[in-house]
Amino acid sequence: MLRPSVRPLLASLLPVLACLLQWLCWPVITPFVWFLFYPVVFISSWLGGFAAGLAATGLSVALVWWFFLPPVHLLLKPAPATYLNAAMFMGMGWLFSHFHRMLRDANRRAVQAEREEQNDRLDRMSRMAKVGGWEFQVDPLLGSWSREVARIHDLDPDTPADVRSGINYYHEEDRPIIAEAVRRAIEEGVPYDVELRLVSAKGVTKWVHTYGSPVLAGGRVVKVQGALQDITERKHMELALRESNATLERRVAERTAELQAANQELESFAYAVSHDLRAPLRAMAGFSQALLEDCEATLPPEGKEYLDHITQASLRMAGLIEGLLQLSRATRCELARIPVDLSALAEGLLAEFARIEPARSVRVRIEPRLWVQGDPRTLESALLNLLGNAWKYTSKNPDACICMDAILEDGRRWIRIQDNGCGFDMAFSDKLFKPFHRLHRQDEFPGLGIGLATVQRIVQRHGGALKAVSAPGEGAAFLVALPAPDYLEVP
Numbered sequence: 001m002l003r004p005s006v007r008p009l010l011a012s013l014l015p016v017l018a019c020l021l022q023w024l025c026w027p028v029i030t031p032f033v034w035f036l037f038y039p040v041v042f043i044s045s046w047l048g049g050f051a052a053g054l055a056a057t058g059l060s061v062a063l064v065w066w067f068f069l070p071p072v073h074l075l076l077k078p079a080p081a082t083y084l085n086a087a088m089f090m091g092m093g094w095l096f097s098h099f100h101r102m103l104r105d106a107n108r109r110a111v112q113a114e115r116e117e118q119n120d121r122l123d124r125m126s127r128m129a130k131v132g133g134w135e136f137q138v139d140p141l142l143g144s145w146s147r148e149v150a151r152i153h154d155l156d157p158d159t160p161a162d163v164r165s166g167i168n169y170y171h172e173e174d175r176p177i178i179a180e181a182v183r184r185a186i187e188e189g190v191p192y193d194v195e196l197r198l199v200s201a202k203g204v205t206k207w208v209h210t211y212g213s214p215v216l217a218g219g220r221v222v223k224v225q226g227a228l229q230d231i232t233e234r235k236h237m238e239l240a241l242r243e244s245n246a247t248l249e250r251r252v253a254e255r256t257a258e259l260q261a262a263n264q265e266l267e268s269f270a271y272a273v274s275h276d277l278r279a280p281l282r283a284m285a286g287f288s289q290a291l292l293e294d295c296e297a298t299l300p301p302e303g304k305e306y307l308d309h310i311t312q313a314s315l316r317m318a319g320l321i322e323g324l325l326q327l328s329r330a331t332r333c334e335l336a337r338i339p340v341d342l343s344a345l346a347e348g349l350l351a352e353f354a355r356i357e358p359a360r361s362v363r364v365r366i367e368p369r370l371w372v373q374g375d376p377r378t379l380e381s382a383l384l385n386l387l388g389n390a391w392k393y394t395s396k397n398p399d400a401c402i403c404m405d406a407i408l409e410d411g412r413r414w415i416r417i418q419d420n421g422c423g424f425d426m427a428f429s430d431k432l433f434k435p436f437h438r439l440h441r442q443d444e445f446p447g448l449g450i451g452l453a454t455v456q457r458i459v460q461r462h463g464g465a466l467k468a469v470s471a472p473g474e475g476a477a478f479l480v481a482l483p484a485p486d487y488l489e490v491p
Contacts, residue, residue, distance in 0.1 A: 007047055007048055007052075008047075008048035008049060008051060008052040008055075009048075009052075010047070010048070011043070011044040011045075011047040011048025011049075011052035011053075011056060012044060012048060012052045012055040012056050012059065013059075014040045014043060014044045014047075014056055015037060015040055015041075015044070015056050015059040015060040015063055016059070016063070017040075018036040018037055018040040018060070018063075019063040019064075019067065021036060022035070022036045022037075022068065023067065026068070033064050033068040033069055033085075034064060034085065034089055037060040037063075037064060037089070038089070038092065040056060040060060041053060041056050041057050041060055041089075041092070041093040041096055041097075042096050044056030044057075045093070045096045045097040045099075045100040045101075046096075046100050049097075049100065049101065049104065050097045050098065050100070050101040051097075052097075053093060053094075053096055053097030053100060054093065054094065054097050056093070057089070057090055057093025057094065057096075057097070058090075060089070060093070061086050061089060061090060064086075064089075065077075065086065069082050069086075130148070130152065130229055130230035130231075131148065131227055131228065131229035131230075132145060132146035132147065132148030132149035132150075132151075132152065132227065132228055132229075133145070133146045133149070133225070133226070133227050133228075134146065134149050134161065134225070134226055134227070134228060135223055135224065135225040135226070136161070136163045136223060136224055137222065137223045138186055138221055138222055138223055138224070139222075141163050141164065142163065143161040143162075143163035143166070144160075144161050145161040145228075149161075149228050152198070152200070152206065152208065152228055152230050153169055153198070153200050153201055154200035154201045154202040154204060155200075155201050167179055167182065169198050169199060169200065169201075170196055170197065170198050170199070171196065171197035171198065171199055171205065173197070174196040174197050177194060177196060178194065178196055178210070181194060181212070182212070182224070185212050185213075185214045185221070185224050186214070186221055186224065187221075189214045189216060189221050190214070191211065191212060191213045191214060192210075192211060192212050193209075193210075193211035194209075194210060194211070195207060195208070195209050195210075195231065195235075196208060196210065206230055206232045207230075207231050207232045207234075207235040208228055208229060208230055208231060208232075209228070209229040209231045210226060210227070210228045210229075211226050211227060212224045212225065212226035213225055213226060282314075284310060284311075284314045285310075285311050285314040285315065288307045288308075288310045288311045288314070289311065291307055292304065292307050292308075335374065335375040335378060335461060335462070336374075336375045336376065336377075337373055337374065337375070338373070338374075338375075338376065339371050339372070339373060339485040339486075340371065340372050340373070340374050340375075340376050340379050341369065341370065341371055342370040342371070342372055342379065342383065342404070342415060343366050343367060343368050343369060343370045343404070345376075345379065345380050345383050346366050346383055346387060346404050347366055349380070349383055349384055349387050349388075350362075350364050350366075350387060350391070350402065353387070353388070353391045360391075360395070360400070361398075361400070362391065362394065362400040362401070362402060363399075363400065363401040363402070364401075364402050364403075365401070365402075365403040365404070365405070366403075366404050366405075367404060367405035367406060370404070370405075370406055370415055371484070371485050372415070372482040372483060372484065372485065373482070373483040373484060373485045373486060374462045374482055374483065375462070378458045378461070378462075379458065379462075379482075381454065381458065382454070382455045382458040382459065382480075383417075385451035385452065385454055385455050386417045386451075386455060386478050386480075387402065387404075387417065388451065389451060389452070389476075389478075390402045390417060390418075390419035390421065390476075392421075393419060393421035393422050393423075393476065394419050394420060394421035394422075394475075395421075396421075396422065397420055397421060397422075399420070400419070400420065400421070401419065401420045402417075402418070402419050403416075403417075403418045403419075404416065404417050404418075405418075407479075409479070412481055413481065413484070414479040414480065414481050415479070415480045415481075415482065416477055416478070416479050416480075417477070417478045417479075417480070418475065418476070418477040418478075419475050419476055419477075420474075420475040421475050421476060422472070422473065422475075423470040423471050423472050423473055423474045423475050423476050424470050424471075424472065424476060425470075425471070425472055426468075426469075426470060426471065432452055432468055433452050433453050433455075433456040433466070455478075455480075459480055459481075459482065462482055462483060463483055464480060464481045464482040464483065465480075465481040466478070466479070466480055466481075467479050
């Protein structure tokens with residue numbers, strides 16, 4: 001690549017090359033003496049500019065006049081047309097040079113306008129992003145910065161950089177940090193990237209993100225380049241977020257303490273129910289039974305019936321208390337999170353039902369390896385209630401059938417417990433999982449109305465879902481969605 005200072009000189013000497021070429025080709029070119037010199041002048045003015053074009057024009061006229069215009073080697077020519085041709089050539093050379101000068105000037109203005117436009121665009125972008133660039137030489141300590149860096153310091157955008165006092169703009173507590181970072185960058189070539197406080201020329205405290213990268217030459221740091229960004233708004237948002245989180249954590253702690261206190265009260269209530277209420281119920285049942293045994297001969301039939309009602313009511317009350325305790329334990333107990341084989345649990349429970357009622361004939365189909373992730377004890381309690389209901393409500397069907405399998409519905413795996421019992425009307429399904437609400441009379445199917453409420457709480461505590469599908473006389477299906485095991489393969 002030729003240096004700019006050499007190009008005009010070479011452009012001015014192009015007529016010499018044209019003269020040699022025309023001398024060699026003269027027998028062919030004759031009598032077109034200006035044949036090669038017009039393009040030479042055009043190229044010279046294009047390469048070297050206006051002065052080089054004029055110089056090439058003058059040199060071309062001299063060479064043609066001396067070597068190619070007859071009579072050669074004489075300054076004065078006899079034909080007037082010779083002078084006219086030379087004048088026309090010089091005029092054309094001036095036009096070529098002037099045209100190329102205008103073209104160069106127009107191109108230079110266009111480049112300058114584009115550069116100014118780019119600088120203006122970059123300046124606007126810097127202002128929008130609140131980030132600017134800077135650099136400083138190490139020896140001597142001279143620096144420069146962009147207009148945005150000056151704005152961040154609340155200085156006039158055209159204010160020149162002051163390297164020595166630049167560090168003094170930082171907050172006094174953060175000044176040692178930036179000073180040490182700059183020292184290490186200069187002496188050890190270590191880049192830095194820090195967020196610090198800066199006090200502007202107007203006394204406004206700002207948060208800035210500044211980073212610097214050393215530039216090495218000859219194995220030593222010659223300058224440091226970097227950028228500065230105003231991050232005050234982001235820092236204020238972070239501060240507000242931290243305060244919000246702290247408030248939220250405080251409220252969570254307060255609510256946790258309130259819940260713990262409520263749980264303690266609930267535990268106290270459960271203890272009172274378990275111990276204080278069961279004792280008088282046992283006394284009622286015991287004295288009623290003793291009265292029947294000791295005074296049976298003297299009691300009228302109505303009295304015996306009344307005592308029997310008292311005994312049955314005390315037993316039912318004891319069952320309600322036990323149901324409440326089960327519901328309380330399902331809500332409060334701590335849960336384990338391990339793989340549980342629901343198939344194995346169901347098989348064990350149904351085998352126990354069959355042992356208790358050997359006269360029943362129930363077809364059972366259990367899909368194997370129905371694994372879930374959860375607490376074995378509470379999940380067994382949930383299955384006990386679901387399978388117990390299926391066993392109870394199929395008691396009037398001579399061809400009773402209970403099935404448990406897995407189905408996919410709405411992109412989710414559900415464990416389905418299905419029976420062909422009496423079923424229920426879905427119009428009353430809103431009462432299904434409420435404590436002490438039953439859809440069948442006590443004389444039809446005995447129960448307390450606690451089981452499904454307990455199941456729902458156990459499933460919810462596992463992060464699962466529970467729903468039912470049924471129709472009168474067509475059996476019932478309960479679908480349970482529970483978390484899958486943490487791994488695909490289970491024992």
